[in-house]
Amino acid sequence: MTPRLSAQIASFRYPDGTAALNDIRLEVMPGEFCGILGSNGSGKTTLLKILDGIVKEFTGQVLLDGDEIRRLSPREIYGKMGLVFQNPDDQLFAHSVYEDVAFGPRNMGCGETEVGRRVSEALEAVEMAGLARKDIQNLSYGQKKRVCIAGLLAMGHEILLLDEPTAGLDPMGEHRMMELLTRLNRESGVTIVMATHSVDLVPVFLSRLHVLSRGGLVRSGTPEEVFHSPEELANVKLRLPYIAELIHRLRIDDHLPFKRLPLTIGAARREILETMGGQGPA
Numbered sequence: 001m002t003p004r005l006s007a008q009i010a011s012f013r014y015p016d017g018t019a020a021l022n023d024i025r026l027e028v029m030p031g032e033f034c035g036i037l038g039s040n041g042s043g044k045t046t047l048l049k050i051l052d053g054i055v056k057e058f059t060g061q062v063l064l065d066g067d068e069i070r071r072l073s074p075r076e077i078y079g080k081m082g083l084v085f086q087n088p089d090d091q092l093f094a095h096s097v098y099e100d101v102a103f104g105p106r107n108m109g110c111g112e113t114e115v116g117r118r119v120s121e122a123l124e125a126v127e128m129a130g131l132a133r134k135d136i137q138n139l140s141y142g143q144k145k146r147v148c149i150a151g152l153l154a155m156g157h158e159i160l161l162l163d164e165p166t167a168g169l170d171p172m173g174e175h176r177m178m179e180l181l182t183r184l185n186r187e188s189g190v191t192i193v194m195a196t197h198s199v200d201l202v203p204v205f206l207s208r209l210h211v212l213s214r215g216g217l218v219r220s221g222t223p224e225e226v227f228h229s230p231e232e233l234a235n236v237k238l239r240l241p242y243i244a245e246l247i248h249r250l251r252i253d254d255h256l257p258f259k260r261l262p263l264t265i266g267a268a269r270r271e272i273l274e275t276m277g278g279q280g281p282a
């Protein structure tokens with residue numbers, strides 16, 4: 001199967017000389033929902049901009065469906081892939097929700113009936129169906145983030161690159177955003193790559209993680225593989241998810257014989273029951 005995205009980035013420097021990325025190799029398969037995990041300044045946004053074809057001055061290659069991205073036209077790239085910025089105010093520009101989401105399809109040459117259909121479907125998908133006429137300025141931060149995603153869905157994007165989609169949201173909003181993305185991935189088959197430093201959320205929702213530190217890729221794997229070693233995470237300025245941290249402390253401080261570091265509440269429950277020899281509460 002051809003990866004939707006395949007990146008081999010030997011190095012990238014910003015014009016002021018900052019060495020932002022080096023020796024990155026990663027692939028994103030069709031239908032995948034994967035994360036780029038890293039602390040502040042590790043290079044997540046830069047990597048997303050390169051994957052999206054915005055930043056071109058790197059050494060190496062990025063293939064989109066097998067084609068070198070720098071040889072594709074903007075229409076070829078942005079017909080199938082789009083980037084949602086961390087701050088929705090950097091992305092939204094129209095007065096109303098409808099006008100903002102309609103901009104992409106209109107730009108693609110769709111007639112007004114088709115534009116209307118696409119806007120309705122996209123707003124439905126992000127649970128904003130009743131808010132089409134609302135002034136963008138009067139939306140909450142989380143609603144603005146949803147409108148940004150709707151704008152890309154209305155253009156028929158099959159690949160979404162999302163920069164910190166849960167940043168700035170309250171705990172409930174974070175969960176709703178992750179559920180929305182999971183639904184888009186599972187039900188609509190959208191391939192999603194999201195940059196994040198939120199270690200508590202990612203193991204619950206994502207199937208594969210790429211860990212960045214100081215511009216380099218230090219580990220790729222399932223959440224279980226990535227969160228295997230607390231020491232390794234501390235080296236890249238990340239920590240264990242709270243659930244795993246709790247079991248880790250009980251194991252070290254109280255010598256309790258937990259075998260694995262669980263990443264979800266369900267896994268923690270299983271681990272505790274196994275440690276109790278299956279003698280847990282009925």
Ligand SMILES: Nc1ncnc2c1ncn2[C@@H]1O[C@H](COP(=O)(O)OP(=O)(O)OP(=O)(O)O)[C@@H](O)[C@H]1O
Pocket residue numbers: 014015016018019020038039040041042043044045046047197
């Ligand atoms: N336009 C720019 N010019 C020069 N250096 C930049 C520019 N943008 C980012 N950098 C630098 O590149 C490095 C990686 O930055 P980047 O924004 O990609 O990190 P990040 O992981 O997304 O961080 P955060 O989690 O804080 O958003 C940092 O050292 C940053 O200072």
